[in-house]
Amino acid sequence: GIQVEQSPPDLILQEGANSTLRCNFSDSVNNLQWFHQNPWGQLINLFYIPSGTKQNGRLSATTVATERYSSLYISSSQTTDSGVYFCAVEGNAGNMLTFGGGTRLMVKP
Amino acid sequence: DVKVTQSSRYLVKRTGEKVFLECVQDMDHENMFWYRQDPGLGLRLIYFSYDVKMKEKGDIPEGYSVSREKKERFSLILESASTNQTSMYLCASRGAGGNTGELFFGEGSRLTVL
Numbered sequence: 001g002i003q004v005e006q007s008p009p010d011l012i013l014q015e016g017a018n019s020t021l022r023c024n025f026s027d028s029v030n031n032l033q034w035f036h037q038n039p040w041g042q043l044i045n046l047f048y049i050p051s052g053t054k055q056n057g058r059l060s061a062t063t064v065a066t067e068r069y070s071s072l073y074i075s076s077s078q079t080t081d082s083g084v085y086f087c088a089v090e091g092n093a094g095n096m097l098t099f100g101g102g103t104r105l106m107v108k109p
Numbered sequence: 110d111v112k113v114t115q116s117s118r119y120l121v122k123r124t125g126e127k128v129f130l131e132c133v134q135d136m137d138h139e140n141m142f143w144y145r146q147d148p149g150l151g152l153r154l155i156y157f158s159y160d161v162k163m164k165e166k167g168d169i170p171e172g173y174s175v176s177r178e179k180k181e182r183f184s185l186i187l188e189s190a191s192t193n194q195t196s197m198y199l200c201a202s203r204g205a206g207g208n209t210g211e212l213f214f215g216e217g218s219r220l221t222v223l
Contacts, residue, residue: 033212041146041197043214086152088212096142096167097212099152 002027002091006100013077013107021072021103023087031090031097032063034072038083046072046085077107112136113215115200121221128187130218132200139205141183142212143167143175146197158183159205190222 003026013019023032034046047054047061049070054061058077063070074081084104088097116131134141142157144167154167158177172194176184183202187194198218203210 031210035214041199041217041219043199043201043217045211045213048211096154096157101151 004100010104018075023070025089029089033088035086079107082107115215115218119219122190126190128190130185132183134202138202140203142201143185144199192222195222
């Protein structure tokens with residue numbers, strides 16, 4: 001099956017800093033999503049982005065399908081951005097998402 | 110807004126008990142999923158369903174069963190709970206259309222088996 005790797009696994013930022021999270025995948029994809037898991041465990045949808053670039057406030061995401069990666073960019077980080085960020089992809093042959101291992105982000109005040 | 114609702118946020122059960130985890134979605138989605146999440150192991154798919162009364166095994170179906178009697182409801186059943194089933198359980202749903210469509214999650218159910 002498709003392999004998904006996220007980097008870095010852990011990240012500590014000072015409030016106000018910017019960061020880029022990376023998601024690499026091993027095959028062509030039809031679907032790619034970014035999620036934020038909050039401290040209570042709920043997975044919140046950030047982006048549905050199988051290709052191209054999207055922006056939502058301080059967050060933006062870019063997927064370059066031909067190079068098999070996606071990036072999530074967080075600008076002016078806030079303590080509420082803390083949590084785990086997951087990338088999930090779906091290959092051409094499947095009908096379910098495969099999740100990466102996540103990036104655990106801590107934003108310090 | 111899509112809403113996926115899980116019946117219990119926290120449960121504590123004893124070994125050997127039968128456990129039902131319920132999930133309801135309000136967007137008429139065809140596909141529904143049950144995952145478990147454990148530290149260091151990420152999210153793993155237990156079962157999914159693409160239609161009423163239809164189910165498919167995921168990566169770790171052993172010790173679990175599911176029921177989809179109505180389109181909006183997908184239940185996960187632990188016939189005889191064991192301590193190694195202590196975990197966070199996450200339900201998700203999305204629409205049809207092959208392998209496209211955005212996946213939405215419920216709030217999660219944290220199960221402890223004593």
